[in-house]
Amino acid sequence: MHRPLMALAAFVALCAPAAAQSLTPEEQQKIDAAVTSSLATYGVPAASVAVVRGGRIVMAKAYGKASETLPVASPAMPFQIASNSKQFTAAALLLLEDEGKLSLDDKVAKYLPGISGGDQISIRQLLSHTSGLQDYWPHDYSFAAMARPVTPQGIVDIWAKKPLDYVPGTKWQYSNTGYVVAGMIAEKVSGMPLLSFLQKRVFKPLGMTSVMDQDLAIGARYPQGYGRAALGPVRPAVPAARGWLYAAGELSMTAEDLAKWDIARMNRTLLPADDWAAQETSVKLTDGTDTHYGLGVFNADRDGRHAITHTGEAVGFLSVNNVYPDDKAAIVVLTNSWSGRAYGAIARQIAGIVLPAKATPVAMSGEAAMTARTRALYDALRRGALDRRQVTDNLAYYFTPQVRADFQSSLAPLGDPTGFEVQGEPELRGGFEIRSYKVTYPTRALSISVFTEPGANGRFEQFLVNPA
Template sequence: MRYPHLLAAIAFIAPAPLLAQALTPAETRTIDALVAKTLADTGVPSASIAVVRGGKTVLAKAYGKQFEGQKGPADPTLPYQIASVSKQFTAAAIQLLADEGKLSLDDTVNKYIPGITGGDTITIRQLLSHTSGLRDYWPQDYSFKAMATPTTPQGIVDRWAKAPLDFAPGTQWQYSNTGYVVAGMIVEKVSGQPLLDFLQAHVFRRLGIRALDQDKAVGPGFPQGYLRHALGPVRVETPAAPGWLYAAGELAMSPQDLAKWDIARMNRTLLPAKLWAEQETPVNLTSGASTGYGLGVGIGVKDGRRIVEHSGEAVGFLTENIVYPEDKAAIVVAVNAWFADAPGRIAKGIADVILPQPQASNPDAAALDRTKQVYAQLQAGRLDRALLTEDAAYYFTPATIADYRTSLSPLGAPSKIEQVGQTRLRGGFVNRSYRVSYPTRTLRISTYAEPGAQGRIEQFLVSPVE
């Protein structure tokens, strides 16, 4: 469920806030062209965006095909599944209960939810900051086998939160959807309400936000998710069975509604100012090192500007939400596909329009032998299943492998395959990303593998990038 693009916090000089002004016709045309080109380049069917400048929403617009059989233009009021962007709302629910004296962020988990591994030492703060050590139940960027069957929060807890911890609480940072499921259960235990009902009463109705359970934001009139295997055809995605996102990412809303929350954040309204500050304060590890992550949000500096950021990945959907607090600016991008880099590409392009900044990159070299081997196998349509975990074997059906072969084989041998970004531990797997370069195009490979030199592959996904 898409981890946030965390950036190292560094000293900076805050720029002056942008004036509250509407986009000029030229700026709007530039954004329209950016979105249209991105959709055309990536094959992503639709995008819905909201742009905040000077503390006000200055653009809310949707583009492309939001669902099969759509008649008329795209509708910016339709709710997209925002997935892990929901985490900051779960964190806010916990914070509100703490502010009322009904719990403390430093309470241990077993005070509210018994039977969790390490529950006598894991604190609620560690759940919200991804430092609990609880194993992530969904590190993959695809629907794994169990997701075809409905589940409950307790079902997730029983399978993943009762497994051995990946590390001692507080000693490492590792993205954990499981921790947020536990946090949501605590909200319900303490408040006596379903999590979504609590948020409706304390957040959404007060801000005029239409927020839905993403399991119910399906069917006629709702955006439909899409998938793509490598460079194969864009296909309608099958939603996961109910119950899989819950407090880790259960919400669906329009970007213009999410922007209302972003505006409340930058203006320090709705929640007490101290709770906003608490949410945006990076949590430190026991070593004293910063995680770059607060309570449900990533905190960092991008091109000299402080950002509060989180991305989201649901089955068939991607979202990017970036707030520039000192600039009173925010960018929300939601797409109905979970392949390619459309949300990040669009968000960066919009940032260049409303607050111009240089592009940055952070490549990181690593060993590539097996990645090159598997990529060549997929081009040939002969994948060695001994290299795969059970879930990866489930993902790579004959039809999937055929899509990889027919779309990748004509490209021939790449000029270069190189690792980009940092190697991370997540869900008990090692996560790496790679850039595949051809003379006329660039691809991305996202991998998860079991630890160790001979660890089996849990994920190997290929998608186009700019």
């Protein structure tokens, strides 16, 4: 649903303040060209974009094909925003705290029995990804269980009753499971479904009329999710069965409606100002390490510019929401493919147009042995081979005959790479080690998203290839 590496990569770097003005015709033309070019480059069918400048929405526009039955995307269509929903779940709990119905420092066991470490984990730790609960969906593909409907309790029974990945508060590790637990607490305390609570307290007051459960935003009237295997054809993605996103990412909405929420954040309206501040304040670990994450949002300062940001991933959808409170500016990009990085490229280019930005370098690291293993699997897939001893059952499930064929047919013609390098440092999530690699060819570059079991010889749990 969301990966920290993707979030940081999509984060828009620093820019100069913009005046409270509409886009000029030249700026609009540049944005149109940037979006159209990025969609073509990454093989993404559609994007819905909103731009806030000077504290008001100056653009809300859609591009491309929404679905096989909707050849033209409309800005009125709700796209699945996935983990960008987390800030709304956190807002619900902050509002319930304002009413005196709970405290974010309450322990989980006070509300839900049977959660691993429930007598140690606070609600605040659920919302800040410091609980130690193992993530149930760290993948960027649908695993086998997602073909069957699930309930929040069903997710909890499998993942929230495993041993904790670490002592609560001692590490930061992205966990959708923590947000499922948080949503269940919100519903128990409020006495109503989470989405109903948010409709009443947040969406209706802000005039966010498009918001709905993403499980219902599927069918002939709604944008369709897409994806591709390696550099193969862009194909419609099969949606997950109902219930898999819940409080961790259940919302669909238009880019314009998400921008309305961003404006409320900038102006400190709807929620009390201290709630906004609490959501945006970076949580520190017990050893004092800054996580750069608050309650449902990332908090970053780069080259003197402050930004509140998050990304989201659902089956066939990717999104990014970048807010610059000091500049009264925001950029929302929603796309209907979970392959490629069009959403981040579009956001960066728009920032360069409306808020001129500086590039920030990404640190490199070594790990020669793991890089060699990853290169060996990549080379095997180029030949159409797969050593099942090297992959988990979930990844074997992903590599259907069609997927393997798409990998081979799209990668083999490229020949041998001229470069194969790890990008950044490995991260932990969902019990796996996460790495990204850049594969270089004379005329193009690719990126590989890799999850492995811990240890030097851990099996591969994820292996996705996209344009870099």
